[in-house]
Amino acid sequence: MNGNLMVSSSPHIRSNETISSVMRDVIIGLVPAAVMGIIFFGVTAAIEIAMCILAAIVAESIYNKIAKKPNTIKDLSAVVTGLLLAMNLPALSFDTHPIAIFVMPVVGAFFAIIIAKQLFGGLGQNFINPALAGRAFLLASYPTLMSGSAFGPTGFLAKAGIDAATYATPLASIKQTGDAGATLIQGLIGNTGGTIGETCAIALIIGGLYLIIRKVISWRIPVVYIATVFIFTTILKFAGVPAAADRLPVQELFYGGLMLGAFFMATDYASSPVTPKGQLIMGFGCGFITTLIRVFGGYPEGVSYSILLMNLCVPLIDRYTAPRTFGYSKVKAKEVK
Amino acid sequence: MNLKTFKIGGIHPPEGKEYTEDKPIEIIMPETGALMVFPMSQHIGAPASPIVAKGDRVLLGQKIAEAEAFMCSPIHSSVSGTVKDIKPMLTPGGTMVQSIIIENDGLFEEDPSLGKDTSFESFTREQILDKIKNAGIVGLGGAGFPTHIKLNPPPTDKIDSIIVNAAECEPYLTTDHRVMLEKTDRLVQGLAIMLKLHPGAHGYIAIENNKQNAIDAMVKAVQGFDNISVVALLTKYPQGSEKQLIYAVTGREVGSGKLPASAGCIVDNVDTVLAVERAVCKDRPLMRRIVTFTGDAVNNPGNYQVRIGMNMNDFIKAVGGFKEEPSKIIAGGPMMGKAIYSTDVPFIKTSSALLCLTREAATLPPESNCIRCGKCVSACPMGLMPLNLNQDALSSDMAAFEAHHGLDCIMCGSCSFVCPAKRHLAQTIIAYRGEVMASKRKK
The missing domain is CATH 3.40.50.11540 (NADH-ubiquinone oxidoreductase 51kDa subunit)
Incomplete structure (x- = not known):
């Protein structure tokens, strides 16, 4: 028997959690919102989701092939990126945009996977959220399709006569007319204008809670993010800022991309802080910038840009929020740095 | 409470x-004729010095090596018998250490001081x-x-x-x-x-x-x-x-x-x-210790009181051996224990367990990219950031390693355990920590 024993450094056991189990949990967390998106936005939503995921997997495979690296699609991170990208796309009408429905997801997914993720070193090395980078790229490439009239619900329930919302997202409507044009209940269940995955707040909260319970993400970023939007909007409103006069803090939470952004986008591992304190700052920064853009900015919605901006601050945040090492007094810890 | x-x-x-x-503690005694090995270094500090010679008859509990340095501890025979040799022998630590070898005469004749x-x-x-x-x-x-x-x-x-x-x-x-x-x-x-x-x-x-x-x-x-x-x-x-x-x-x-x-x-x-x-x-010196013999490869997992110096192979045979060939045997627990490459070594004072794992249990998943999930940061009981220390160690950046308090690592392995990317966090940090400490000692 001697001579055949394996020798390695301790520890000799590992938890069952793997990258693919984490990614699988994220996918499970997104399923409710994706299903609601398909219900409200119809078959084209399903096509776009499928196209995004497929294109992300293909992009990852092609890159790995060219770069002569082992294929990493089994870790499911490309599927997550594709799915998240789809959640950020409007459901286009098959009649008016028969080509864009297929092309737009491919362009976005290739940009997300190859430019934002792989060129910076692949999984864990991307400094911005790949799906949001893909969305930002599409917003520049297809400005009319990615905003405005493309957002209307066209799905089964919408056609069946449930109050079809106007062809503007509630946040855009608030910006233009001062009125959301949809009830809060519509926002909660998702029967409003918006991207495929952002409208059903309830589904997103359920998915987000699942991730927190499974310990895939911590509560810090989403809770602080959402709370900051609520509190900051309240302050602006009651401070008498004219631009915030028409805004109801509760509406700000359930209309637009806040829930999707807070639970699924700002918590992206690679582009969010690893320290507990840093995660609080990340949540606060996202909430602060989101509210600034919504209230004062030219765009009706600020979730994606706030997260992208905060992504850029993450290395700095991590650097200055390192936890106190056990056995060092607070004063001493500062001296060391 | x-x-x-x-x-x-x-x-x-x-x-x-x-x-x-x-499982109640069972007493396992060495067989008559068994060779007992007593390494001179079973503790932190200077090795003990033999005070018996080849051919001497020693009694159970007799002091066979004296502590001369301040940071040292004496060693006693756990059997009665004859000193066969004094020479370097393999220890569970994996190194050769000067050891006194005593053949057990099976009489367990006690030293009068006991x-x-x-x-x-x-x-x-x-x-x-x-x-x-x-x-x-x-x-x-x-x-x-x-x-x-x-x-x-x-x-x-x-x-x-x-x-x-x-x-x-x-x-x-x-x-x-x-x-x-x-x-x-x-x-x-x-x-x-x-x-x-x-x-x-x-x-x-x-x-x-x-x-x-x-x-x-x-x-x-x-x-x-x-x-x-x-x-x-x-x-x-x-x-x-x-x-x-x-x-x-x-x-x-x-x-x-x-x-x-x-x-x-x-x-x-x-x-x-x-x-x-x-x-x-x-008035009885340290001659025995209690060990857990366990793992999915063993027949009779249990707690055993063994004589220090007893050969691990003899012990494994005495307690029922393996039901399946183990792929890894760990002296100690799975988190901080040391994998040994041979069981032809004696139990020493610090051997707390023998954990025997089958190939299935011993196989570790391959390492992949850090995904920056931060789970190692949350798991570290010392408030360190293992993902950074891992990078410092891999790039041999001594200054950064010390600035990130790498020397405060207690080597518990929690970071490696939780890592979903299965990175060798603790392993690289522990190895590099040793290097840094050695280079500091040189200065």
Whole structure:
């Protein structure tokens, strides 16, 4: 028997959690919102989701092939990126945009996977959220399709006569007319204008809670993010800022991309802080910038840009929020740095 | 009971204690003719010096190696027999160490100095320390720090707490658990002896709450001792690490690079305290220890009292061997134990367990990219950022490694355990930490 024993450094056991189990949990967390998106936005939503995921997997495979690296699609991170990208796309009408429905997801997914993720070193090395980078790229490439009239619900329930919302997202409507044009209940269940995955707040909260319970993400970023939007909007409103006069803090939470952004986008591992304190700052920064853009900015919605901006601050945040090492007094810890 | 624990980090690995926690301690004796090997270095510090020669007949309990340096501990024969040779032999640590080899004559003839049942009450502080030193007692939890030195810190450190480390947070290990159930009163006696060395100090027996029957037994046993209490701890790894245990019990933080005595504490492992009782009250030196033999490859997992110096192969045969060829054998627990490459080695003072894993259990998943999930940061009980230290170690950046407090790593392995990317965090940090410390010593 001697001579055949394996020798390695301790520890000799590992938890069952793997990258693919984490990614699988994220996918499970997104399923409710994706299903609601398909219900409200119809078959084209399903096509776009499928196209995004497929294109992300293909992009990852092609890159790995060219770069002569082992294929990493089994870790499911490309599927997550594709799915998240789809959640950020409007459901286009098959009649008016028969080509864009297929092309737009491919362009976005290739940009997300190859430019934002792989060129910076692949999984864990991307400094911005790949799906949001893909969305930002599409917003520049297809400005009319990615905003405005493309957002209307066209799905089964919408056609069946449930109050079809106007062809503007509630946040855009608030910006233009001062009125959301949809009830809060519509926002909660998702029967409003918006991207495929952002409208059903309830589904997103359920998915987000699942991730927190499974310990895939911590509560810090989403809770602080959402709370900051609520509190900051309240302050602006009651401070008498004219631009915030028409805004109801509760509406700000359930209309637009806040829930999707807070639970699924700002918590992206690679582009969010690893320290507990840093995660609080990340949540606060996202909430602060989101509210600034919504209230004062030219765009009706600020979730994606706030997260992208905060992504850029993450290395700095991590650097200055390192936890106190056990056995060092607070004063001493500062001296060391 | 109010459960205590340490505040930052910690993990919950699968316990694996169910295989052996109900198995009473069985005594395994070496066979007649068996060769017993006593390495001269079974502790932290200078090796002991042999005081017997080839061909000598030695008795059970006879001192065969003397401690000449300050940081050292003597060694005793655990059998009677003949000294066959004195030469370098392989140890569980993987190195060759000068060792005394004694052939067991099977008579177990005791040295006359052994076995006087005495009460410790009449002994002076010096007498007690002397007995502990002469009994060759070192920390049996794994570190092997000479106990007489630990119990006698510099007078500037005022000791007010003596903690019996019965957390036994390492998965699979159950020896402390069994000792508390089977040798309850003697454990309390051992602690009482240590408290006599530090009048005014309070004794704590700190037990994790996955050993409720041990907590109950100890609570009952300490009734009538107003200077001893039992502390129930919320089960969490690495609670048995000195610094985490002191924090859990007293709320004090041992400073970076400092010893427990600087926080007024002495921490000793259960088996060590038991050895103190035997040395002081029964005049018996350290000749045996209790080990857990377990893992999915073994036939009869259990807790065994073995003679120090006994060959591990002989022991494995005596307790029923393997049901499946093990792929990995770990001296100690799965989190901090050391994988050994040969079982043709003796049990030494610090061998706490033999964990034998099949190929299936021993195979570790391949490493992939860090995904920056931050789980290692949340798991680290020292407040370190293992992902950064891993990078510092891989790029051999000594300055960054020290600035990130890499030398404060307690090597518990929590970061590697939780990492979903299965990165070798602890492994690289521990290896590089050794390098950094060695280069500092050179300066």
